[in-house]
Amino acid sequence: MTATLKVALLGCGTVGGEVARYLDTHADDLAARIGARVELAGIAVRRADLPRPGVPEHLITTDAHELALRPDVDVVIELIGGVDTAGELIRTAFSHGASVVSANKALIAAQGTSLHEAAAAAGADLYYEAAVAGAIPLLRPLCESLAADRITRVFGVVNGTTNFILDKMEVLGACYQEALKEAIQLGYAEADPTADVEGHDAAAKAAILAGIAFTTRVRIEDVHREGITAITSADITAAKALGYSVKFLAVCDRGADDRSVRVRVHPAMIPAGHPLASVRGANNAVLVEADAAGQLMFYGPGAGGAPTSSAVLGDLVAVGRNKLAGVTGFGSANYAGLVLRPMAEVSTRCYVRLEVTDAPDVLASVATVLARHGVPIETSGRSGCSLALVTHQATDGALAAAVAELRGLDHVHEVASLIRIEGTDPAP
C-alpha cells in the first residue's frame, strides 16, 4: 500500500489529543479501512508549550491558517470549536479541495448550509458525526441508512451535562445547585455551564438533527429553547409521584400537514417506563420514528474525549475513502424545504404548579381561566398552598395565554412550575 492520506489536525485538547494518539496506535487498522496510510501533516494549537503526552511534538504549530492552507493536506480535522475562526479555517481547507471532519455543533448549526455549499463547490466532503450525540452513530444512519424512509420525529436526550444534573437530582435528591457543582467537579460541566444548562448546546444539536431528518434548512434561531435552571427538587419529586421522570429533551417533529416542522429543546416529564427515562448519567439517547422503520433508538456516551474521537475517526475513514475514490459523500440536502413552525403551535400536555391562597374556590377560578383558553385539566391535586395540575393536550400558545391570565388572579401568588409532558402520545 503506497497511497498516503495527509491529515491536518486543528486543535489538540481532550478530543484532539485522543485523535492524534489513535492515529499513531491504530495506524495499521486505519490504513486497512481507508486503503491508504494516514500521515499527520501538522497539529495546530493555541499554546505550543503545553505538555501533550503521546502527541508527536515536531508536528505542533501555532499557525492553524497556514496548516489548513497547505496544498498537500487531503483532510482537515477541525476540533478548535467556536464559530468564526473555525468557519474561516474550514473554508480555507475547502479553498484547495481538502475535505473536512468537524465536531463543532455550534459552527454547523450556525453556518452548516453555507459550509456545505462551499464543500460542494470545492468537490470536498464535510462530515460531523461527533457534533451530535458523541460516539453514537446517528447522523450518518439518519442521513444514509434511513435515506429512503420518511422520518416523522427525532426525539431525545442530546446533552450529557444536563442529563447528569437531572439524573443526580432524581436519584440522589440533590438540588440543582448541588448537582451542577458535582457535574463541574467531575468534568461533566464547564466552569461556565451556560451553553449546556441554558440549552444552547442542545438547540444547536436539534437544529442539525432536524435539518438532516427533514432535509430542510433549520437554523439555531428556529429552535425554541428553554434551559433546566428553573427545575427544582420539588419538580423532580412531583414528577416521581406522578410516575414521570424529568429529562431535558430535544424534539424535532414533522407537522401533520407534512409541510412543516417544529424544533424545540426544553425540560419535560416523560413516563418512568419510557426508554428515555432510563438514560443515566452523561449518556445520550435519541429515538427516531419513521414511516417504514417504526421506532428506533440509539444510545451511548454523548461526550468525552475517547467517544468523540471514535466518531471523528469514523468520519475520517469515510472522508478518506471518498477522497481516494475521487467522490464525495451524501452532503447536505435541503430539498424538502419544510416550513419551521413556532412553539405556540406545538401541542403537549403540561404539568403546572401554582402557589395559591387557601380560598376554597381557587381551583374553580383556575379551571375557569384554563377552560376559557381551551386548556382542559386532566388531574389536579392540592397540598396546602400548592396546587398542581396536569392539563390535557393543548397548544403552547393557548397554555401561555392561560398562564399569563392565571398570574393576574387574586388567588394565585405564583406560577411556580410549568413543565411539558412528553412521550405519552404518538407524534402529533
Add this chain to the structure above:
Amino acid sequence: MTATLKVALLGCGTVGGEVARYLDTHADDLAARIGARVELAGIAVRRADLPRPGVPEHLITTDAHELALRPDVDVVIELIGGVDTAGELIRTAFSHGASVVSANKALIAAQGTSLHEAAAAAGADLYYEAAVAGAIPLLRPLCESLAADRITRVFGVVNGTTNFILDKMEVLGACYQEALKEAIQLGYAEADPTADVEGHDAAAKAAILAGIAFTTRVRIEDVHREGITAITSADITAAKALGYSVKFLAVCDRGADDRSVRVRVHPAMIPAGHPLASVRGANNAVLVEADAAGQLMFYGPGAGGAPTSSAVLGDLVAVGRNKLAGVTGFGSANYAGLVLRPMAEVSTRCYVRLEVTDAPDVLASVATVLARHGVPIETSGRSGCSLALVTHQATDGALAAAVAELRGLDHVHEVASLIRIEGTDPAP
C-alpha cells in the same frame, strides 16, 4: 434530472410488496436522495397469479434468472430467500456488473465471503442491512461509523420471534408451547418455527455481525448454537426470583489475547436492570462495545415487511449513489483474520437446576464435583427436591465436564436446567 437507475426486484412477498409500493409512492424523495429516478425493470415471483395490491402487474415475471441477467438492470434487490437459487441469481447480477441489495441472512452467512469476492471482481456493491436486526441501522454503523474504532463485543437480541416467546413467558407466565402458539397465530413465528427457536436464524446473524465487527471471516458453523426449546416456565420464574430476565442472546466477543473471537447464540439470564432485559415483544436490540466509543445500543423493530423494506431501500439509495458515481462502498474486509475459538473456552457464570434426592449431603457432593472441575458455587438454594445453583465465572468446558459428572451422581436424578448468566461482567 434525466439519469435513471434501473432496479430488478426478485421476490414480492411481504417485504418485496412493501418495496415495490414504496418505490412508487416515494419516487420523488428517492430521486432526490439518489440523484436519479428509480425505474422498476421487473418483479420476479414464483406464482404470477396471486393478487398483489399496489404492485404494477405488467412488471411481474416468473423468470428471475432472465431478469437478473438483463444488461440494462443497475441494481438487483434479492428478497426470495433460501441459499442456492438466491446465490446463483446474485452471481448472475454481478456477471454484468449490477449491484445487489439483499435481506438474506442465511445466504450471506453461508456464502458472504465468496459473494463479496464476486462483487469486488465485478466492481459492484453487495449491501444487506436488512439481513440483521430489520430496520435498525446496524451493519453500516458497525462497518462505517465505527470503522476506526476497535470493537470488543457485539451482544444482543437479534431474533424477534424468540424474544416474543420469552417475553410472553415472562410477562404472562405462559408456558413455551402456549407462547409459541400465540407467536404463530400473530405471524411472529412461522408454522415451522425451527429456524427461529433452534437458533439457526440468530446464528446466521451472529456470524454476519462478528464478521463485520472483527473484520474476520466467520462462518455459521463457527457459531455455537443452542435454541430456546428447553426453556421452561420454571426457569423464567427462577430467573425472576434471582433478579434476572431470560433472553435469547447473540454474543460475539474478542478474546483478551486480541487474536481470537468467540461467537455464540443461546438463552441467557441477564440482570433485570440490564438494557437488554427491557427488550419487549418482537423488537431487537444490539449492544456494541468499542475501545473509544464505549457502550452503544441500537434498538428497534427486528422484522416485519415495512421495517425490513426501510433497510432495503436505504441500501438501495447507497448502492444507487455509488453506481452513479462509478464507485463501490466499503465491501467486506477480513484483514484481521482473528481465530475462532470454541465454546468450551468461553467463561460465564451459570444457573444450574438439579432434581435431587432428599439426602442431606446432596449439596456437599454436588459442590465437591463442581470444585474439582474449577467451577465454584456462588449461591445455592434448595426447595424440596430441586437444587438451584449459581456458579462463579468458569469456562464452558469445565462446566460441561462437571455437569457430565453430576449426571452420574446417585443423588442427582436430572440436570433440569443449565442457563448461562450474562451482562453482569465486563467483556472478558
